[in-house]
Amino acid sequence: MTATLLRQSKTFVPNRLAAPAEAQPLDATLPALLVEGVTKRFQVGRAKRPVLAIVDVSLRLERGGIVGILGANGSGKSTLIRLVSGLLTLDEGRVEVFGHDIEREEMAVKRLINRVSVDAAFFKKLSPMENLLFAARLYGLDAGRARVDAVAILERLGIARKRVSRPVEQMSRGMQQKVAIARALLTSPSLLLLDEPTTGLDPRSKLEVQAFIEEVRTDHDASIVLTTHDLDEADRLCDRIAVLNDGRVVAEETPNGLKRLVAERHGQEPTLHNVFMTYTGRSLDEDVEEETDDAADEAD
């Protein structure tokens, strides 16, 4: 099925998207993302001591690679993505995107990145086309070209042409997530930050999105940071995986390297599930249960 989807993708997705006029070639020798010694603290309530959300994290993502970030809820995955997105300031350390410092060259970095978050953030009354057009203009794209590309990308993701003018709120969560991915891709990001992009999707949609992520990397020369709770997804897509626990990177290796580690050092079956349990001190089932409880609490 995956192969079919990939074949379809070659047919439908434009290889050259509406690039911003001021786009400049990237230095191929520079890492797509360099995170060095990054720490982030939050003051929560009136507590005297700040909460450490990210502690001395370092990561390196080479151009064209996909790095996965695994961790339990509250481990700091989304905070790390926000730090790289420039949505949070760094307390310590530095972040570079293709050699551009995220604090000193904020605009240059913003032009190179885009993000898909776990909650598809849209103007719900607006249509996918209206939302994508807004994004295109923000990123300095030609509106006419962006309309054509938007339809092509949305169709590739299984959203029919007739749906692109209806309000996003009338779409299922899975479809909304696909629109979010289309919006990110429309701007041709060199570094794509995917924060649990397939959470809540049905198996077919999940496979479609995963195939699309592979295609984005292959055909559009994008480098990708992916946070996920889906260990099979991480295994399939990622070149390297970093495991976060309490804001710290407790392991970083290739998927097979991590599996080997738990087998050799801990005598366990070489699976990513065992990697997750070993390095986060909890099972994925516990994590999902906690997530469900949190959602129930919020609903209350």
Place this chain on the structure above:
Amino acid sequence: MSLLAHELKASYAFVERNFFLTRRYWGWEVAFLVYSAAGALSISFIGAQLGDARLLLTLMVGAIFWNYLSVVFSWIAETIAVERWEGTLEYTMMAPVHRSTHLLGSVAYAMVYGLIHTAAILVAMILFFPNLATGNADALTVVTFMVLGSFSFVGIAMLAAILPLLYVERGAQMTFVLQSVLLLVSGVYYSVDVLPGWMQVLSRLSPATYAIDGVRKGLIDGVPVTELTGDIWPLVVMGIVLIPAGLWAFGRAERYAKRTGKLKRVG
């Protein structure tokens, strides 16, 4: 593409998006317009009931121009609040757009929307009161005060837009309270002379006080703009000071929100 052209194009993104939103919420837009027209007419009928043509014009000017200023204020002040409600704030803040460009787009749409909205109310007023005596009105005075009032009000609205950045839960409510206080102290329907002393001090800090007073003098009494420097210079000073102050404060507030993680939560 020159930097200016790029920024103008990006600011148009906000104009177009706000137009899309207005179009999608057209039912509410009609309801809001009817409510505003009904409010302006209700107040004007007080003047009609008393048979006082001057009072009628005074109330009408207050109702129409407050409608314009408040609509402009709301669109700008809710720039952040709307994105919080929709959950799009982080996405917009990530985009390669200067905050001044972002606000320019919001201001441009607010002014165009405000003019159209107010023109519709003006038409309703003319239909209900076709025999108004405005023969000696000075159009230049009216336009001058409307323009100056708009820009000085924009500065206050930019400052108000910061509140939802700083206060996730209560920020939007605070902007609403600020707008209410401006209505109360600006002499929209009465002379500020009738206010208690401490409120008269506040009235001098509101651009609406000078703008509406100037429009009334130009429209009802036909006073030329050259004789109204006492009302003009506060508006000019407020515009010059408040708009840059609003931009500066907005940048500081954004930095604070990024340091404390306040962009994330949806209020």
